[in-house]
Amino acid sequence: MSASESARDALAIAGYRIRDGAAALVERTRSGNLGVLPVVLGLAVIWTIFQILNPVFLSSTNLVNLTLQSAAIGTITLGVVIVLLVGEIDLSVGSVSGLASAVLAVSLVQSRWPLILAVVAGVLAGTAAGLLYGFLYTRFGIPSFVITLAGLLGILGVQLWVLGESGSINLPFDSWLVVFAQQMFLPAWASYVVIVLAVAANAVAHLRTARRRERANLTYQSTRAIVLRALALLGGLGVAAWYLNLSRGVGLSFLFFVGLVVIADFALTRTRWGRAVYAVGGSVEAARRAGIRVDRIYVSAFVLCSTLAATGGILAAARLAAVNQSSGAADTNLNAIAAAVIGGASLFGGRGTAWAALLGILVIQSISSGLTLLNLDSSVRFIVTGAVLVLAVIIDSTSRKSRAAHGRN
Structure with a gap:
């Protein structure tokens, strides 16, 4: 398979995932589960x-x-x-x-x-x-x-x-x-440590929940989804802490x-x-x-x-x-x-x-x-x-x- 074909396949898969995610969002909105x-x-x-x-x-x-x-x-x-x-x-x-x-x-x-x-x-x-x-x-x-x-x-x-x-x-x-x-206020380094520990604990909790649901034959989040979510959370909280630390901090x-x-x-x-x-x-x-x-x-x-x-x-x-x-x-x-x-x-x-x-x-x-x-x-x-x-x-x-x-x- 050529590089162009691989790129096309990757784009197609990403498109399907975006479409599925949008469809799921629409369905949750129609059902009233806005969160x-x-x-x-x-x-x-x-x-x-x-x-x-x-x-x-x-x-x-x-x-x-x-x-x-x-x-x-x-x-x-x-x-x-x-x-x-x-x-x-x-x-x-x-x-x-x-x-x-x-x-x-x-x-x-x-x-x-x-x-x-x-x-x-x-x-x-x-x-x-x-x-x-x-x-x-x-x-x-x-x-x-x-x-x-x-x-x-x-x-x-x-x-x-x-x-x-x-x-x-x-x-x-x-x-x-x-x-x-x-x-x-927390020292700047301490605020980042707290964020890392909190995100890690959250990810571990979600992984354990996913394992339990998998053993019970229920729908569960994939490990990849949990990791991506944790990385996004880590980035968002890290930026927020950095910005607050420009002043007095957290x-x-x-x-x-x-x-x-x-x-x-x-x-x-x-x-x-x-x-x-x-x-x-x-x-x-x-x-x-x-x-x-x-x-x-x-x-x-x-x-x-x-x-x-x-x-x-x-x-x-x-x-x-x-x-x-x-x-x-x-x-x-x-x-x-x-x-x-x-x-x-x-x-x-x-x-x-x-x-x-x-x-x-x-x-x-x-x-x-x-x-x-x-x-x-x-x-x-x-x-x-x-x-x-x-x-x-x-x-x-x-x-x-x-x-x-x-x-x-």
Whole structure:
């Protein structure tokens, strides 16, 4: 066979693969399985528009600030994603985060507790709220909307009581927690090492999954596809780290948030508990008949949501080095819930991933950062965020209907 014929064959094979890939994409779109595609495309559009309007937007300095701003609300959003997966909602995550920050400040500054004990006390305050929600929901059947709305008001009152007459407490700037949230960054070489290890672990996990599926005579990804995907991921993350390292680098608080996302993703996709969460969100009755302890899953979801909200509140307090009566208030609730839905978590339950928290909060913070750079009023930010949220819900609802129609066919 001549070189020209070999080249023609290679081009033909590549063409077939592109055609098959395009056909598969069209089929997934028709069936409503869009995955993260709408979020990624939306984020690309948002970044392009703001970069055109203000060239500073995609500077490494601004992107570093954006990641740091995403850590606290992103952690709260992760908890919202988990509770949405079981088909419920938590409207009190902002108040819980504010209470946790108040407990931290009073314990650390006024009561002179060691930092670790003050942090644990703040987190446990959130855990207690989640346990209460879970008990009320499973014992009395009160809708989560009502329980958490009452919690929003009640916990806000507790926060004000904990802060006392002063209403505002400054955290020591030399505290390790404040330094962690504001000034700690990975060295450039360490960021590349973390990326290599993360990509390698991801590839190994996919290879093991492929081997298990092959032994069970199920469809599986080829080794070549997994390797190519890993190389693409390695390249993308490497470029992102390099660009952030042109400024201050990768913040440890943002890395902490991403680590929580990875842990949550593993728990949701690789454990019996995670499969039960999706089962309950998909159909409570079917999950119950399958032997799943539905009440325990609901309680665990509420507990994790409130615990992560408390953790996010502590990160927010450390970022600002202060706690006051407005901590956790304003648009914290709205941004966390909006980010979860925009990131791909379904309001109807049973669909979404932990990565929805990361993608969603990047969209929310990108809008906020871009409009701030344009010196536009905060009212515009609320309007734009609301429009994006409605669009995300429309996409979710349309995808759900498409999946239902595709299933009937």
